[in-house]
Structures are given as C-alpha cells and as structure tokens.
Amino acid sequence: MLSRVVLSAAAAAAPCLKNAAVLGPGVVQATRVFHTGQPRLAPVPPLPEYGGKVRLGLIPEEFFQFLYPKTGVTGPYVLGTGLSLYFLSKEIYVITPETFSTITVVGLIVYVIKKYGASIGEFLDKLNEEKIAQLEEVKQATIKQIQDAIDMEKAQQALVQKRHYLFDVQRNNIALALEVTYRERLHRAYKEVKNRLDYHISVQNMMRRKEQEHMIDWVEKHVVQSISAQQEKETIAKCISDLKLLAKKAQAQPVM
C-alpha cells in the first residue's frame, strides 16, 4: 500500500510521469499508476430535500413554466380543459361504465390522500430517520474505532523511543549479578585458603603439644625409674624427721 502512496504522490507531483513505466518495490504491473484522478462524489452529496414540484399530482411544474411566457398563468389549465372537451366530443375518450367506476375510485384516492397524506408521510419519514441514524451510528463507531487504532499506533511509536530504558535496566541487572558472583567467589577462595592454613597451624600445634607431653612423660618416667627403692626409703625417712623438727619448732613458737 505504501508503494501506491508513493506512486500517487510522484504522479501528482510530476504529471508527465503518469504514463512512464514507474517501477517501485512491490508493484506487480509496472506500467499502471493508481488513484491519479480527482476523487468524484467524495464526500457524497446529500440527498435533496424535496422532489420536483408537481401540480395536481400529475403534471410537473416545468410544463407550466414552459407555457408561462406565451400564455400566462391560466394557459395550461385552458389547454387541459380544451383538450378534455375535444377528447370527449370527438369520442377519442369513450364514456363507458368503466368511466363512472374510474371517477369513483379516483375521487376516493384523492380524498384519502388529502386526509391522511401528511401523517403517512411523517410516519415514513420517521422510519427513514431511524435507518439513517443507525447507519450514522455505525459510521461514527467505525470512525471512533479507527481513531482509537491511530492513537494506539502513535502511543506505540512513542514507546519505541523509550526502549533504551529496558536495555539499561537489563544491563544494570547483569552487571550487579556479575559483581555478586565475583565477590562470592572471592570470599570462597579466601575461606578455602584460610582453611588450609588453619589446618597446617593446628597440625603444628598438635605436633608441638605431643612432643612436649611425650618429653615430659619420658623425663618423669626416667626420673621415677632412677629413684631406686633404697633412695626412696631414705628420702621418706629424712622428710619425716624434717617434718618432726618443724613440728617441734612450730609448737615452740606460739607458746612464746
């Protein structure tokens, strides 16, 4: 459809191109140009209000106007009277029983039309109005629909300008996630390294403690081993005698 718009714009701008073979993208027949004439009947002209005027319900007004310059106002009536008398006298119109029924029927029709014509006309006009109102409604609804579609299109086009916000947010999110992962892994690496070093330290501590204890035990054992039984007895006897001395000293002291 855009190609047609382009072609019509080109044809309107340069009428000499109308017959040239204008090739555009998507044009199937290369030599035809569409929509180049002035649009006729657009907008559609409204219906006339009243029909042509007719006198006596039978003879259009144009006939009276046609005879007016030559014969004045009464010309056509005189013509009518004269013609009817001529037909009657020469019996070009024959008076038969049918004549009387014709007169009666025509009289009845004229009476009915005179009496009820206006009200029937109003009723039919009302029907017409309803029909027209319905169509108008449809037209307005379609126009509104198309207008809404146009507005939505415009809004969407405006939104396109703001697409970069979406991408900025996404970019920020990704950067944050990357940062978080990086820090997490850093922390884990630190923890692992600390773990290993702690292990080595505790191994060393344990070794040192074990060595200390072992040495202490070994020294004690050897010392205890080296104390013979006799030495033990002598030591215990000396301790007892020392204690007795001390007890005596202690007894002597408070008395003083």
Next chain:
Amino acid sequence: MASLVPLKEKKLMEVKLGELPSWILMRNFTPSGIVGAFQRGYDRYYNKYINVRKGSISGINMVLAAYVVFSYCISYKELKHERRRKYH
C-alpha cells in the same frame, strides 16, 4: 449557417427544428445505446422524484397515470365499438 456548438453534443431542447432529423439520425441506435438511453431516462426520473428525503405521492402517481394512458391507447381498438355516436 454553422452552429457554434457541434450538433452531436446538443441536448434535445436546444436542437433547432430544421436540424431535428439529422440530430435523430445521429443518435446511438446500437442495443447498448438503447439500453443506455432507457437507463438514463430511468435515472433522471428516479433521482428527481423518488430518491429524495421527503418524496410525495406524485412520484408514483405520474407513473401510474402514464400506465393508465398507455393501456387506454392499447385498448382503444376495442373501445371504438362502444362509442355512442358513429359520426362526430
């Protein structure tokens, strides 16, 4: 006397009486031309008297009157025998 407007494009009311035969002979008598003439006549009558907002009874009335006159002309041959006087 040459007319200023070529004969072909004049309407019937503008044709002078002397030019009438040549004007009539010049009309389009092919079937499509005749059909076109009937269509044009119908369209003219329809758009003038019937296709209006407040149409009156005369739109139909004129057609009925024309039909009455036409049928009277058709049946004149039999009606001639019901005349009251023979000589007028």
